[in-house]
Amino acid sequence: MKNYRAELTGVFGDPVDDNPTGVVEEAAFAAKNLNYRYLTIKVLPEDLGKAMDSVKIFDMKGINLTMPHKIKVLPYLDELSPAAEIIGAVNTVIQKEGKLFGENTDGKGFVTALKNSGETLDKKNVTILGAGGAARAIAVECALNGAAYINIINRSIEKGEELASLIQMKTDSSAKYLNWKNNMAIPSDTDILINATSIGFSPNVTDKPDIDYTSITPEMCVCDVIFNPAETIFLKTAAENGAKTITGLGMLVQQAALNFTLWTGVEAPVDVMEDALKKEFE
Ligand code: NDP
Known part of the structure; x- marks a missing residue:
């Protein structure tokens, strides 16, 4: 049977329009032949709870958090990595069987x-x-x-x-x-x-x-x-x-590579990701 459904990932932020991460992650998905999408989504602070529910409802693999959500997202998570626990902020979330796991890969x-x-x-x-x-x-x-x-x-x-x-x-x-x-x-x-x-x-x-x-x-x-x-x-x-x-x-590429692997379970094509990012800033 053919699968027409893509696995979903992305970022919630406000403002978020100028966030370049999608270029890097999409290049990595293509290089690894993965039917994944990275969506750059504007989420207002007051809608963060509903947005986190949607990560589960849409069965997304995970979501990145950027300004102003990195701290405010904590009450919506089921578990935190030891580092995220100490830092008190997460920049990425992994969703598995309806549970949200927060990590900080910065x-x-x-x-x-x-x-x-x-x-x-x-x-x-x-x-x-x-x-x-x-x-x-x-x-x-x-x-x-x-x-x-x-x-x-x-x-x-x-x-x-x-x-x-x-x-x-x-x-x-x-x-x-x-x-x-x-x-x-x-x-x-x-x-x-x-x-x-x-x-x-x-x-x-x-x-x-x-x-x-x-x-x-x-x-x-x-x-x-x-x-x-x-x-x-x-x-x-x-x-x-x-x-x-x-x-x-290097920091930007490596955190994107870590997020890629957390969501897909696949080793990240770091060189492809770095090239995509450099091209974006040429
Ligand atoms: P924050 O707003 O949380 O922190 C900004 C920091 O910069 C504060 O410590 C602030 O000091 C200080 N600062 C700003 N202007 C001045 C100034 N004129 N003089 C002295 N100190 C100043 O931002 P983030 O920590 O989230 O991000 C910081 C930078 O890191 C951003 O440019 C961001 O793009 C970059 N970044 C890069 C990443 C990468 O992968 N390479 C990942 C994440 C972020 P004060 O407390 O006094 O206000």
């Missing part, structure tokens, strides 16, 4: 991209600029992957302190909040420096975090979450100082 995608570049987190000192959703996911995964110490540098004190104490209390890593001063010097024992703020994202491509760039040394590995543009001024300046750099594209 930080896992970052760690995979970092490890693929030959780095390890074991006993490393990490400094993170930012304390928003991306920083939170990255900080927790760095801690769960063996980081010794995590400095959180953030503009708003409350959010920075909250993230540092979350890491300190819920993981085996030590963490400290550092108040973001003008021309902020990066702690000299930093092994891995990460910009997890939204500074530098297109169209504000000439913006860069207000840090003392002379404090970036060749011994540091410097990473950005910004993927458009991939080569941010932050990374270019770090590279001029001799530091190794990693763009935000």
Whole structure:
């Protein structure tokens, strides 16, 4: 018997029109000859509960969550991964037999991209600029992957302190909040420096975090979450100082690859996904 029914996945967000994930996932489904669809769906905050019911009603394989749903979706889920539990937010949900399982692959995608570049987190000192959703996911995964110490540098004190104490209390890593001063010097024992703020994202491509760039040394590995543009001024300046750099594209592709495998059970065609994303930002 022929099967005319496609398996459904997608993303709920508001705004969501400019979310490029569909291009990446659809390219992967085609490459693996899977009859799956990725739908980019606008869901207003007040409709999130009904939308999550529809994931079950339509027997969708899963759904991604983006702004403003990553935290608000928690009451509608049956189970959370250990990392998602600590982070307190999910970016993807898997549906099986009417049960919704929440996972956070943002930080896992970052760690995979970092490890693929030959780095390890074991006993490393990490400094993170930012304390928003991306920083939170990255900080927790760095801690769960063996980081010794995590400095959180953030503009708003409350959010920075909250993230540092979350890491300190819920993981085996030590963490400290550092108040973001003008021309902020990066702690000299930093092994891995990460910009997890939204500074530098297109169209504000000439913006860069207000840090003392002379404090970036060749011994540091410097990473950005910004993927458009991939080569941010932050990374270019770090590279001029001799530091190794990693763009935000790897994190984006790797989290999409993890979501692909969680929904399909099939190994993700990472190269195809990366090409599709790069073409989109050409
Ligand atoms: P949030 O809004 O949750 O957090 C933004 C963070 O940036 C906050 O810590 C905020 O500080 C800080 N910030 C913003 N502007 C400034 C400024 N001028 N000076 C100092 N700090 C500033 O956003 P997300 O964490 O969800 O996303 C952050 C970025 O990461 C976005 O650009 C997003 O596109 C990107 N991202 C990339 C992913 C990838 O796969 N590569 C995945 C997820 C996100 P404060 O607390 O003081 O407001």
